Amino acid sequence: MYEDGEKGLIVTDERLMMGLNGDEAVAYAIKQVEPDVVAAYPITPQTIIVERFSEYVANGLVKTDFVSVESEHSALSSCIGAEAAGARAFTATAANGLALMWEMTFIASSLRLPIVMAVANRALSGPINIHNDHSDAMGARDSGWIQIWCENSQEVYDACIEAWRIGEHTNVQLPVMINLDGFTLSHTMENVFTLPDDVVKNFVRDRRFIKVKGHLGESELRLDPGTPITMGPFDLQDFYFEHKLQQVEAMRRALEAIPEVDAEYEALSGRGYRLIHPYMVDDAELVIVGLGSTMGTASYVVEKLREKGVKAGLVKIRVFRPFPKDELVKTLRSIPVVGVLDRAISFGAPNGPLCEEVKTAFYEEKDRPLIANFIHGLGGRDTSPSMIEGMFHRLMKIKSRGRVDQLIEYVGVRE
Amino acid sequence: MTEDKPGWREMPEGAISYKCTLDYETGDWGVEYPEIDYERCSKCMLCHFYCPEGAVRVRSDGYTEIDRRYCKGCGICVEECPVKCMKMVRKV
Missing domain, CATH: 3.40.50.920 (Rossmann fold)
Structure with missing residues (x-):
């Protein structure tokens, strides 16, 4: 029904066009992806993401476990725990919320957990301000997260689908931050072409894991009592440096993986963005x-x-x-x-x-x-x-x- | 610590351990280790439960013994022993 006869593209069918602001575009895309866990704390101008998504959960439209946490530090910590156990986890924040997560952002990337997080960019306090600039995301610049920046709600929607495949790419395995300008995008309604649920589900498919050689032999990089591994142990002068080099390499590989995933998404949606x-x-x-x-x-x-x-x-x-x-x-x-x-x-x-x-x-x-x-x-x-x-x-x-x-x-x- | 350590390309990603904790023998950390006077030991096993390193094992005869490959010499077992049958002795 949504196929373009000539190219096989899912074209810009008006039945798939929705009026969404940036935050709603995030929430709707994540609803279609249906991650196992969403742990988030509302903060302006990201609030609508959390509100909409918790409505989806309350109305039984997704099977996602929604974790109502008491802070952003706990939000990202919950996502880290969920992803370490092999689940898919999503969170969203802005400004001071991201600042409170700061400690955990480094842990997420060093443990190589492909969490996806939307950041409705907002100026950091102080003095306190709720409106847009990029000081929050730039403060997390060196935390080892992939950063995607969006120009409009359409790009936000598309990024929220692509991000899973980028972060979970077996050559990458890094968390992804999707940046959308607070209010300018987060609260401004635009026409957004969406994809059918099944197309999104097929694209993001199941989470892929890399194989690692732990102390009991080969295992997937996730906590499983059947093949136990130790994640996040003390890492001293003789090993920490090497682990950082692995993150450098993962980022280098992401430069190749992102256009690859993007091309696949373009073949599906007609929209590609590259680097x-x-x-x-x-x-x-x-x-x-x-x-x-x-x-x-x-x-x-x-x-x-x-x-x-x-x-x-x-x-x-x-x-x-x-x-x-x-x-x-x-x-x-x-x-x-x-x-x-x-x-x-x-x-x-x-x-x-x-x-x-x-x-x-x-x-x-x-x-x-x-x-x-x-x-x-x-x-x-x-x-x-x-x-x-x-x-x-x-x-x-x-x-x-x-x-x-x-x-x-x-x-x-x-x- | 003269073992050859792998380069970053060979190491497992995600900073997971490629060795078991049993491979890290910590018995050379301390200057003292506990000794048990089996004449007075009541086999209560509190030293086994209190040992933070799991270095106090329970033998098949019900008595406990110190695994000196892992004992760090913290002395908690000696402190907790209810019949005071344990004491810290200097390593020689």
């Missing part, structure tokens, strides 16, 4: 690089500027961890000027977190663009099309001068 999404960059002279919903606004500005003859373009980073260095270098190598948008500050650092990575990616390259850094939108401040147009004008000036005078420009702040 980065370049838009109008082929002949571009001025390119903006960034994360999340701002890139939707930026693509509107790029189109407006193109109408005026400005050779503008953009690159949306969909996967921030692992960082898609090679794709980015290949795409931006011949661009004269690049402006990197950061929606977070690393206090005392020469650049914002995304810009530092872009610059590092280019340090060993002979051909590289001039790279400017715009920090914007902190604490939910709106980044309007005119602000982004202003950034492109700054890039024009930088191009004509041939150098970047100011390491960071703060856009939209009162002087």
Whole structure:
């Protein structure tokens, strides 16, 4: 019924189109995936995810065990326990909730548990603020989680399905964080094309385990009394370093696994995203690089500027961890000027977190663009099309001068 | 600790142990170990239950004995023995 005769794609059938805000898109996708355990604590702007999902549980629409925990630390701890026992586990949080999970985020990744977590990105306290910026996810940057960033509710829905296959990929086995901008996405209703339940179920299939050689011989990496293993034992000077190298390798392999899973998802849904999404960059002279919903606004500005003859373009980073260095270098190598948008500050650092990575990616390259850094939108401040147009004008000036005078420009702040 | 340890590519992922705890002999940690005076022992087995390392075994005759491959010399068994038939002695 949903098949496209020619391509075999599940096309954009209007019967599968739903009006969903970002949080609802998460909850609906996770309902279709139906993980064994969801342990979550509500926090603005992620609350709707937890509310909707607990409704699904209360109405008997999913068999998932919903664990009502007393904190985010316990939420992620419950997910770690569930995944260690071989279950599938999902959680969701934002800002201070993610900060409270911080300790456990490192444990989830080092034990190689492919938990999926949605983060409705919100500014960290203090002073307390409930609106969007990226300080929460950037604070968890080095925790060993794969990070996917979404531009709209459609991408959120798709990421919440793909994430399981990425994290559980036998070459990867890492937790996945799906980032959606608080309020801008989490509370804004959009048309979302969904997939039928059975198609989602077939795609995510059952969780795959890797084989490990424990003290009693080969076993799957999960707790099973039949083939016991010890997870999370004391790991001293003589072994800890080696275990970190295994996580480095898993991230490297994720760079290959993500496009592979994505291609399979695209064949099914007609929607693929890969690691980065370049838009109008082929002949571009001025390119903006960034994360999340701002890139939707930026693509509107790029189109407006193109109408005026400005050779503008953009690159949306969909996967921030692992960082898609090679794709980015290949795409931006011949661009004269690049402006990197950061929606977070690393206090005392020469650049914002995304810009530092872009610059590092280019340090060993002979051909590289001039790279400017715009920090914007902190604490939910709106980044309007005119602000982004202003950034492109700054890039024009930088191009004509041939150098970047100011390491960071703060856009939209009162002087 | 002169054993050859594997490189990170050979080690099991997920930081799980590839050796059993029985392979880690901790008996050389302490400077003292407990001795049992079997003349006075009442076979109550409290030393067996209290030992945090499981290094006090129960023999088939009902008496307990110290497995010195694993005893760390903490002295809890001596402290808990109700008939005071155990004492810590210096290793020589």
